[in-house]
């Protein structure tokens with residue numbers, strides 16, 4: 156199947172999957188009691204409560220509530236976030252930008268470091284670099300993120316003071332406009348180096364912390380698949396042609412070793428996104444994850460649903476990208492079969 | 493099929509490569525495996541030397557040693573040398589073939605140490621002599637795929653599944669013919685300008701990501717494409733030589749899209765692309781369908797004659813080797829036990845093991861139906877005692893065979909390692925009369 160046809164076919168399935176996921180989550184948000192609580196205060200009379208219930212259709216049966224919610228989504232209305240005290244759609248883009256900036260930075264760290272370390276170790280099997288990489292990987296996969304993040308925070312912010320927390324320095328933030336909400340991009344657009352450095356400076360600690368676990372997983376996968384590929388006969392055949400070892404490693408062995416690694420990279424993106432919740436809380440990063448955590452604790456259904464909608468789309472797209480990259484790397488793969 | 497008529501002339505052809513006392517061992521849990529344990533043989537210019545022996549006797553390890561492709565560890569290089577005498581294009585006829593080069597189009601490269609007058613590095617031959625086991629990695633790389641090429645048993649495993657045929661064949665030209673590619677693309681290879689530097693790095697596959705970006709933009713773009721086109725032309729010509737139909741279409745295929753026979757043709761094209769002096773074919777047809785085997789064997793023979801390439805043809809099938817090889821070396825448990833003219837060996841085997849092998853071929857010497865397999869199994873190659881490796885399976889073994897090791901020594905035109913032909917200084921020699929049958 157052509158790659159384009161495959162992508163189209165997968166995109167057609169996408170809405171059905173999203174409807175399925177949203178129904179399940181909508182049901183689950185009812186378990187913690189009525190979502191009306193988020194809109195109430197102690198001083199309200201029972202008439203006022205009933206009025207609010209009616210306004211948000213909370214007096215109707217759950218399937219009808221879902222229908223109202225779905226109609227809202229189609230009209231571009233994701234509901235009212237009690238936590239943010241604003242419409243979800245008004246707050247979402249900024250929070251999303253913050254989370255994406257962090258997630259992409261961590262992904263860049265994880266993919267480049269993971270592939271680099273894995274290749275370095277795999278090509279030097281059972282030598283010192285390999286052992287060091289193994290220690291890095293095992294610790295990365297074994298440490299709980301919340302614990303590691305707190306340690307990083309204490310060491311680099313509290314004691315050494317090398318890195319700040321939060322997302323930007325207020326004066327610097329105020330000095331430029333933010334059309335995209337991605338502070339690094341905004342700084343570049345404004346041509347403001349100071350703002351760019353500030354944005355990067357704030358990113359480093361949370362991005363490395365969040366990316367470490369994924370780095371470990373990717374490096375381990377890369378190492379083991381490279382070791383396996385290096386035993387294949389085509390590697391010796393490439394050497395027999397007179398190729399430099401660098402080419403044997405990069406063009407021949409590493410390319411094939413990347414195939415299983417790409418799958419792991421796709422999976423670890425999910426892992427990263429999950430990690431943003433913890434990382435954003437600990438590093439005071441004003442993103443979706445922190446908003447989501449508050450919303451879950453306070454039963455803010457509109458926000459939870461928006462988050463779920465977003466993550467399902469993201470996951471499906473990432474999976475699709477992984478499939479396509481995989482098919483590109485391994486020509487034997489027939490997409491869709 | 494009869495033996496080629498050129499057999500006798502080949503006896504005095506110059507030597508392309510000589511293997512001396514090659515020993516490659518492997519570390520294993522049970523001890524040291526003496527996989528190759530004192531192998532000696534010569535490969536002469538333009539000949540086909542068959543290397544036969546049972547599975548595990550060390551044929552592939554011997555073959556891979558030529559290009560230093562034995563993995564170390566677990567391999568241990570113990571001793572030995574593989575002296576290689578590279579050839580170069582005959583300047584008198586520019587490769588067309590003349591009297592000066594004995595119609596091979598190639599002449600021996602002169603020894604750079606003595607300019608051909610004879611010195612200790614070239615053992616007074618005046619020919620360039622390289623010990624493949626000790627030359628620096630860099631020099632070895634310029635020989636691999638260029639002066640000595642290799643074909644592997646399973647072409648399905650020897651081709652990279654992720655790269656197109658075009659890329660895999662072109663690599664050989666980029667590795668060894670970059671100057672020619674630059675010249676074909678209209679670029680003066682000797683220029684030192686920055687663009688030429690970038691293009692030269694491209695033609696030798698050294699470009700990094702940033703350079704590739706520069707090369708993909710004008711004004712370098714068109715010259716880069718010219719290099720690619722020059723490489724493509726050579727790839728297509730190389731594929732056409734192995735009778736691959738429609739080479740331009742095959743170039744864009746990936747290995748899994750081709751049949752086994754087709755893949756082996758690609759491997760052969762790749763191996764002969766730079767016109768090597770020596771081709772090492774390690775069981776090149778074993779993994780193929782029987783119907784395809786014969787055609788691949790014919791193709792190798794034909795191309796060998798056209799390129800005047802010496803071939804080491806490895807197989808476990810003696811009757812196949814008899815068909816393809818001018819001379820045959822019989823290998824047993826890490827040693828060469830008999831070397832000589834293929835027909836002679838086939839008709840009058842001197843070594844008891846060779847006799848056993850020939851007896852095991854149905855209908856070779858005997859009335860139909862008589863099948864004499866050699867009894868017993870190959871001995872453990874782990875820390876062997878000093879004895880004839882074949883003693884445990886030999887019908888003629890005498891006392892000495894268990895305590896001493898027979899060396900490979902001349903017997904007529906041949907060399908044989910057996911006490912029957914070279915009685916030991918002490919003790920009673922074994923004879924063919926004393927059969928235990």
Ligand SMILES: Nc1ncnc2c1ncn2[C@@H]1O[C@H](COP(=O)(O)OP(=O)(O)OP(=O)(O)O)[C@@H](O)[C@H]1O
Nearest residue numbers: 518525527546547548549550551552553554566808
């Ligand atoms: N990579 C390796 N690691 C450990 N031992 C090896 C390795 N390669 C070869 N050997 C040992 O060397 C011996 C000879 O192997 P080799 O591959 O040369 O045999 P062969 O004659 O080519 O056999 P076949 O006909 O099966 O190809 C084997 O018995 C094996 O024990």
Ligand code: SF4
Nearest residue numbers: 880883886893910911
């Ligand atoms: S040396 Fe002895 S054991 Fe070995 S082959 Fe000759 S007769 Fe047989």
Ligand SMILES: [Mg+2]
Nearest residue numbers: 551552553774
């Ligand atoms: Mg073999």
Ligand SMILES: [Zn+2]
Nearest residue numbers: 582585590593
């Ligand atoms: Zn000539």
Ligand SMILES: [Zn+2]
Nearest residue numbers: 603606611614
């Ligand atoms: Zn000399």
